[in-house]
Amino acid sequence: MVNRVPFAARATAVILGAAILFFMLAPLAVVVGASLTAGQFLSFPPQGLSLRWYQAVLSSPAYLSAAWTSLQLAVLVMVAATVIGTPVAIALTRHRLPGSQIVAGLFLSPLILPTIIFGIGILIFFSLYADGPSLTALWLGHTVITLPYVIRTVIAVLEDSDPAVEEAVRTMGANWWQRYWHGILPQCYGGMAAGAFFAFNISFDEAVIALFLRTPELQTLPLKIYAELEFSPDPSVAAVSTVMIAMTVVLIVIIDRLLGLGRVTG
Amino acid sequence: MSATSGRQSRREAILLITPGVALLIGGFLFPAFQILAMAFVPATEDAGIWSNFARFFVDGYYLGVTERTLRLSVIITAITVVLGFPIAYIIARSGPRLRLVLLIMTILPLMTSVVIRTFGWVIVLSRGGPLTDILHAAGLVERNFALLYTETGIVLAMVQVLLPFMAITTLGAISAIDTRIEEAARTMGCSFWRSLWHVVLPLSIPGIVSGSLLVFALSISSFVTPSLVGGVRLPVLAWSIYQQATSTLDWHFAAAQSVFLLLLVMAIIIPYLALMRRKNG
Amino acid sequence: MRIAAYGLSALALTAAMAGTVASTAAAQETLVINSFGGAYEDAHRELVIEPFEEMYDVDLQVVTAYSADMLSQLRAQAGNPQFDVAHFSGGQEVIAAEEGLLEPISRDELEYADELYDFAVEGLDNGVGPVYSVAAVGMLYNTEALETAPASWQDLWNDDYAGHIVLTDISNTYGLLGLLMINQVHGGDLDNIQPGLDAVSELLDRSVIVRSSPEIQQNFAQNDAWIAPYAQDYGHTLREAGLPIDFVQPEEGSPAVFITANVVAGRENTDLAKKFVDFSLRAEAQIGWAEALRYSPTNRTAELPEELAAQVLYGEEAMANLVTFDPQVVNDRRSEWTDMWNRMITQ
Numbered sequence: 001m002v003n004r005v006p007f008a009a010r011a012t013a014v015i016l017g018a019a020i021l022f023f024m025l026a027p028l029a030v031v032v033g034a035s036l037t038a039g040q041f042l043s044f045p046p047q048g049l050s051l052r053w054y055q056a057v058l059s060s061p062a063y064l065s066a067a068w069t070s071l072q073l074a075v076l077v078m079v080a081a082t083v084i085g086t087p088v089a090i091a092l093t094r095h096r097l098p099g100s101q102i103v104a105g106l107f108l109s110p111l112i113l114p115t116i117i118f119g120i121g122i123l124i125f126f127s128l129y130a131d132g133p134s135l136t137a138l139w140l141g142h143t144v145i146t147l148p149y150v151i152r153t154v155i156a157v158l159e160d161s162d163p164a165v166e167e168a169v170r171t172m173g174a175n176w177w178q179r180y181w182h183g184i185l186p187q188c189y190g191g192m193a194a195g196a197f198f199a200f201n202i203s204f205d206e207a208v209i210a211l212f213l214r215t216p217e218l219q220t221l222p223l224k225i226y227a228e229l230e231f232s233p234d235p236s237v238a239a240v241s242t243v244m245i246a247m248t249v250v251l252i253v254i255i256d257r258l259l260g261l262g263r264v265t266g
Numbered sequence: 267m268s269a270t271s272g273r274q275s276r277r278e279a280i281l282l283i284t285p286g287v288a289l290l291i292g293g294f295l296f297p298a299f300q301i302l303a304m305a306f307v308p309a310t311e312d313a314g315i316w317s318n319f320a321r322f323f324v325d326g327y328y329l330g331v332t333e334r335t336l337r338l339s340v341i342i343t344a345i346t347v348v349l350g351f352p353i354a355y356i357i358a359r360s361g362p363r364l365r366l367v368l369l370i371m372t373i374l375p376l377m378t379s380v381v382i383r384t385f386g387w388v389i390v391l392s393r394g395g396p397l398t399d400i401l402h403a404a405g406l407v408e409r410n411f412a413l414l415y416t417e418t419g420i421v422l423a424m425v426q427v428l429l430p431f432m433a434i435t436t437l438g439a440i441s442a443i444d445t446r447i448e449e450a451a452r453t454m455g456c457s458f459w460r461s462l463w464h465v466v467l468p469l470s471i472p473g474i475v476s477g478s479l480l481v482f483a484l485s486i487s488s489f490v491t492p493s494l495v496g497g498v499r500l501p502v503l504a505w506s507i508y509q510q511a512t513s514t515l516d517w518h519f520a521a522a523q524s525v526f527l528l529l530l531v532m533a534i535i536i537p538y539l540a541l542m543r544r545k546n547g
Numbered sequence: 548m549r550i551a552a553y554g555l556s557a558l559a560l561t562a563a564m565a566g567t568v569a570s571t572a573a574a575q576e577t578l579v580i581n582s583f584g585g586a587y588e589d590a591h592r593e594l595v596i597e598p599f600e601e602m603y604d605v606d607l608q609v610v611t612a613y614s615a616d617m618l619s620q621l622r623a624q625a626g627n628p629q630f631d632v633a634h635f636s637g638g639q640e641v642i643a644a645e646e647g648l649l650e651p652i653s654r655d656e657l658e659y660a661d662e663l664y665d666f667a668v669e670g671l672d673n674g675v676g677p678v679y680s681v682a683a684v685g686m687l688y689n690t691e692a693l694e695t696a697p698a699s700w701q702d703l704w705n706d707d708y709a710g711h712i713v714l715t716d717i718s719n720t721y722g723l724l725g726l727l728m729i730n731q732v733h734g735g736d737l738d739n740i741q742p743g744l745d746a747v748s749e750l751l752d753r754s755v756i757v758r759s760s761p762e763i764q765q766n767f768a769q770n771d772a773w774i775a776p777y778a779q780d781y782g783h784t785l786r787e788a789g790l791p792i793d794f795v796q797p798e799e800g801s802p803a804v805f806i807t808a809n810v811v812a813g814r815e816n817t818d819l820a821k822k823f824v825d826f827s828l829r830a831e832a833q834i835g836w837a838e839a840l841r842y843s844p845t846n847r848t849a850e851l852p853e854e855l856a857a858q859v860l861y862g863e864e865a866m867a868n869l870v871t872f873d874p875q876v877v878n879d880r881r882s883e884w885t886d887m888w889n890r891m892i893t894q
Contacts, residue, residue, distance in 0.1 A: 005359075006458050013356045020353055021371050024426055026396070027386030031378060034385070040788035042761075043768050044389045088286035095279035101543060105536040107286070110294050111483035112531045114504045116511045117301055117524045118294070123623040125297035132629045144293040147286065148483070149431075152476040156435050159472035160442040176278065190438045198431065201376050211616055212623065216579055216608035225379055227611035231585030231784065231840075233761040238385070241378040248377040252370050327890050385765075392770055415755065498716045498756045499892050512615040513718035514882040515622075515642060 028245065035238035042235050053239040063240065066224035070204050073135070073220060077142040077203035082196045084143070085150030086188055092151070093158040094166075094184065108152075110145045118145070119212035126213070138213040142203040149202065150195030157191035158184075302528075305521035318522035328506070328523075332530070335503040338417060338492070339485040342424045346481045347474055349425070350432030354473070355466065357433070358440040373430045380427075384494045387423040388414060391495065415497035423495045424485050431484065432477035439473025440466065475542045479535060486531055503527055575606040578820060580632040584611040586784065590839035594832040599823055607823075614639050614720070621648045621811065628811050631820040636682070636806045637720035641874045643809065644674035650810040650817050652676055652824065659828035659846065664866050667805075667845035670874075676809035679827045680842035682778045683794075683801040683860045683869065684724050687763070691791045692773040700732045700797045703750060703774065711773035712754035713766045714747065717888040719758055723881070724802035725776040726888070727872050732799050737876045740884055744891050756892060760784075767792060778804060779860065783841040794841075796860060803869035806842065837861070 030044050035053055037046030057063050091097065092104055110118065118141070126137045169183035207222035214223060225237050308317045322328045357368045375383065390397050393412040401407045413419040443466065451461040489504040496502070503523065510520035580596075582588040588611060596607050610630070612620060618639040621628060625648060633643065643649050651674040654660045660668050660677065667678035686697045692711070697703075703712060715722030730736075730743025755770075757763060760781055766772035767790050779801075782794035808824040810817055826832075833844035837851055843860045844851070851861055860869070 009458050013352070016352055017356050017368070020349055020429075021368075023422075024375055024429065025371060027383060027390050027423075027426060028374060028378060030386040030389045030396075031382055034389075041764055041768050041785075041790065042385060084285050084289055087282035091279040091282035095275045095282075097276070097279050097283070101536055101539045103283075103287075104539055105532055107290060108479060108483050108535060109528060109532070110290075111480070112487050112528055113298055113524060114487050114489065114507050114527075116508050117520065118298055120511065120517070120619060120623050121299070121301040122293075122297040123620065124300040127624040127627040128300075132624065132627055140289075140293050144289060147289065149480065151286070152480050153435050153438055156473040156476035157438045157442045160439050160469055162444070187442070190441050194434045194438050197373070197434070198376075201373075205376075205379055211612070212620060214610070215629070216610050222379060223611065225381065227584030227588070229381065229584070229761050230613060230759070231583060231587040233585075233764055234788070237379065237382050241382040244377050244379075245374055248374065249370055252366070256366055325890075327886075327893070330893070388765065389769065394771075493758065494762070498758060499751075501889065501893060509718050509885070512619055514885050515615075515618065515639075516882050517622075519882075 031238050032242050032245070035235055035242045037235050040234060042233065042238060053235045054243070056234075057236050057239045057243065060236075062219070063221075063224060063236075066219045066221045069219060070221040073138065073142065074200045074203040076139050077146055078196050078200040080139065080143040081146040081150045081199040082192055085147045085195060086154050086185075086192055088147075089151045089154035089158060089191070090180075090184055090188070093155055094163075104151075104155075108148050111148050115145070115206070115208040119209040122209065123212040133213040133215055133218075135215075135218055138210060138218065141209045141213055142206060143199075145206070145209065146199035146202050149198035150192065153195035153198065154188050154191035158188060161187040301517060302521050302525055304518045305525045307518055309516065309518050318518045319526065321519060322522060322526060331501050331503055331506055332526075334417070334500065335486060336530075338420060338424070338502065339482055342421055342428060342485045343478050343482045345421065345425050346429050346432040347478055350429055350436050350477060351467070351470065351474065353429070353433045354436035354440050354470075355462070357437055372433050375427050376430050380490050383427060384423065384491050387419070387426070387491070387495055391419045391422070414495065415499065417496065417500060420492050420496040420500065420502075423491050424488070427491070428481045428484055431480045432474075435477035435480065436470055436473040439470045439476075443469045471542065475539075479539075482535070483531065486527070575604065576816065576819060577606045577608060578631040578816060578823060579608045579610065579629060580823070581612040581617050581630060581634055582609050583613055583634070583636070587840065590836065594835035594839070595823075595827050598832075599826045602826075603819070603822065605819065618643055622646065626813070628813050630811050631814050631816055632823055633809045633811055634806065635809065636804055638805070638874050638877060640670070640675040640807045640809050641673070641878050645878075648812055649674055649676070650812040650814075650820075652810055652821055656821050657825045657828065659825055662830065662846045662848045663828060664845055664847055664863075666866070666869075666871065670807070673875075676807045676824055677828060678805040678807050678845050679833065680806040680836050681845060681860070681866075681869065682780050682804040682806065682842055683796060684721055684728065684776065684778050684804060685794055685796045685801045686774060687767075687777045687782045687785070687792050687794055688774045689767060689772065689791055690793050692771075696793065696795045697774060698795070698798055700729060700776075700799050702797075703729075703776070704746075708774050709753035711771060712750060713763060713772045713775035713777075714750065714754050714756045715763070715775070715777060716756055716758045716892075717885055720804060721776075721778050721781075722758075723877070723884075724804065724872070726884075727877075728776075728799070728802045728870060731870070737872060737880065740887065744887060748891055751892065764788070764790070780840045780842055783858070800868055800870040801860065803871050805874075 033046055034042050034044045036049050037043060038048035038050035038052065088107065092100055097103065122137065122141050123133060126133055165187065166179060166183035169179050174182065205222055207226050210220050210223055225240065228237060305318050306315045308315060353372060357365055360368060389395055391412060391414040393410055397413065398407065398411050401411065402409055448461055448465055451465045487504050489502065489508050492502045493505045507520050507523045510516045510523065582591045588609065596609065600607050614635040614637040617633055617635065621630065621633060621643060640649065652671055654668060654671055657677065663677060671677065688697055715725060717723050717726060726743050726747065729746050730740045733742040733746045735742035755766065757766065763775055763777055763781065764785055767785060779794045782792050785792040808827045810820040810824060814820065828846060830846045830849040833846045833849040834851060836842040837844055837855060837859045841859050847863065851859060
């Protein structure tokens with residue numbers, strides 16, 4: 001913590017921070033409000049207050065099992081993207097590779113291609129060369145589109161970090177394996193945590209690729225929401241979102257208690 | 267790095283990057299190729315292999331769509347940079363408790379499904395919505411003012427969901443800065459603002475670059491929010507692709523638009539990366 | 548260090564989980580079909596799917612996929628299809644048949660074919676499945692805002708409605724049929740949709756254009772919408788949700804949306820799939836559709852109770868008055884019309 005921050009800076013921080021957070025949270029407040037309606041359709045302000053849509057969601061086996069499937073999928077995707085993406089980021093920042101800007105650019109291409117096109121492409125691919133869609137296919141598809149997040153967030157922390165640490169580890173006689181494990185990897189933690197969070201989140205909310213790669217047994221939460229929208233567009237989707245918001249808050253607080261989020265984010 | 271011999275460094279780099287490259291090629295480029303190749307298959311037999319691309323340039327319509335897409339993406343990215351840096355700095359320099367609260371509030375927009383989050387924005391921006399009420403009460407606008415179905419509306423809704431990507435990525439870079447550097451600058455008589463501008467900001471550049479790449483790529487390829495908030499009369503390229511893929515089912519044309527989009531964005535991103543890399547050392 | 552260890556154990560866990568979610572082979576015969584989700588799927592299960600499972604002792608696996616998404620999936624899976632029966636509500640069966648994705652059904656393979664109106668089985672000759680329900684496109688209007696119900700398609704141009712009109716984009720089938728109907732009312736035909744486009748362009752400044760059903764709901768519930776050309780079944784959905792909405796068939800007629808059941812080509816169980824399609828045509832099921840979602844029966848032996856009959860386009864005469872557009876022409880021109888429409892609305 002730097003001392004002697006001038007009053008003007010503190011005041012600016014408070015006002016700016018409050019304004020930005022208000023902007024970020026106002027639409028969410030609408031969603032939370034709409035989820036509390038007693039009426040049959042999404043509206044704001046809510047038409048009478050009731051928890052009926054929470055009851056509808058939390059007592060629906062379809063919603064619960066879809067959420068469980070999505071949770072498993074998102075964890076699989078998060079792990080794979082982090083394990084594969086981190087070394088790529090290290091290679092792109094710590095070593096001089098010919099054409100590394102082009103490679104770095106190509107690793108962003110899964111974000112740029114609209115998911116509808118990738119979804120169709122990967123379904124054609126699995127229909128031609130494998131036995132059609134499956135959980136593995138969906139895992140692969142989601143890992144591919146979340147990889148860029150991990151790579152970029154890890155690059156962001158590595159480019160700033162101090163190569164002297166690695167140098168010190170090396171001069172102490174570490175072999176290459178120890179050099180990565182004790183020298184470079186700890187510097188990546190912040191970026192890995194951020195990238196892993198993004199990967200988890202993107203997979204958890206992704207509907208288009210999931211639509212193409214799902215099987216009759218594979219119902220994810222976004223697909224369940226998709227299935228409700230056309231013929232039963234009721235406030236239960238707002239309730240689902242509110243439950244997710246609440247769970248995120250609780251989860252982050254728990255992680256903070258257990259791991260100390262402060263250490264991961266700085 | 268200087269101590270690592272060039273050859274060994276390259277061998278290690280290849281080892282590190284191979285799984286990622288394999289996944290990119292096998293899991294992305296190859297499947298994407300299955301459909302992107304259709305761009306070069308003419309829709310009718312007598313047309314040439316560029317006919318799907320030619321359709322894109324036949325009049326100003328698709329160029330207009332492209333122009334809007336690019337312009338909005340640049341504006342959205344610029345706004346997230348301007349807002350994301352201070353938010354990240356405030357989070358990084360807050361006490362642990364406040365930092366946790368701010369962090370949670372920053373990432374919450376990501377935790378709602380895109381459809382329902384956009385619903386929130388449609389309400390906020392529509393005629394008679396809370397935004398109109400506030401602005402009208404302040405005497406700034408008419409009663410029937412609405413930002414729904416405007417480009418401003420698209421920008422607002424997109425910035426909200428993309429700001430977390432910028433803020434968190436920049437936060438990573440700021441956190442990696444040794445606070446003693448900032449202390450040193452201050453002890454040597456730098457004002458707070460000067461040290462922020464000359465010490466913290468330059469060291470945050472890698473985070474800002476990474477964040478802006480994510481935000482730019484995401485805003486150029488998203489279609490749900492622009493389509494619901496912007497409406498049918500302000501189409502963006504990703505929506506156009508989506509429409510061709512699912513409604514008119516013209517996959518050849520959808521593929522041609524996608525190839526065009528990919529090349530266009532690469533032509534922006536790769537020089538940007540090279541430029542930033544050189545500037546940053 | 549600790550995080551890396553978590554990562555590794557998570558990776559191991561990953562492999563274990565991937566194993567458990569893999570599908571288990573069913574002993575029964577299985578058919579995979581699509582349905583349209585929500586209340587539609589609930590009705591579908593009750594009226595067709597579950598009775599069929601009981602009668603033939605098969606396991607039906609239902610995947611939610613709307614018509615356009617369904618066709619995209621069938622097309623991408625060409626050669627290795629994963630569905631046995633495909634339901635469409637937007638004319639996609641015509642394209643699917645043209646591309647060889649559907650197994651043709653002959654009339655004598657359908658026990659109930661003779662009970663259907665002619666239009667419902669006409670497609671069989673072109674390789675598409677029978678029509679098991681019809682949705683009529685007309686006017687949805689807000690009964691609290693409008694004192695008298697609209698009577699004609701021309702009423703959309705009533706100055707009193709300015710600012711309260713909701714139109715539907717051409718990417719939505721209801722929007723496409725609405726445009727073709729407006730075009731017909733203004734003297735155009737399938738060779739010339741310019742009169743329709745010109746007419747709609749006069750409405751641009753006083754209406755909003757949406758793409759999906761939920762947006763229609765939102766506009767009626769939240770944005771003071773009074774009138775929208777849309778389908779009868781959705782009017783019922785809105786009324787069930789408590790909105791003061793009614794449907795009216797304009798005097799010039801209602802375009803018909805055909806909901807078809809099709810057998811996917813290249814699957815092992817096509818005989819069973821044909822039985823399922825046939826089963827969908829039973830009068831009991833069609834009465835159920837009318838009750839649950841206000842779809843019109845295509846089986847002439849389906850008798851609706853009087854009260855219900857008043858809320859559904861129903862019977863020999865009403866069916867004859869439905870406006871249909873040659874699906875072949877519509878599909879050939881759709882891309883061209885979409886370009887014209889897009890240019891018109893973004894001007």
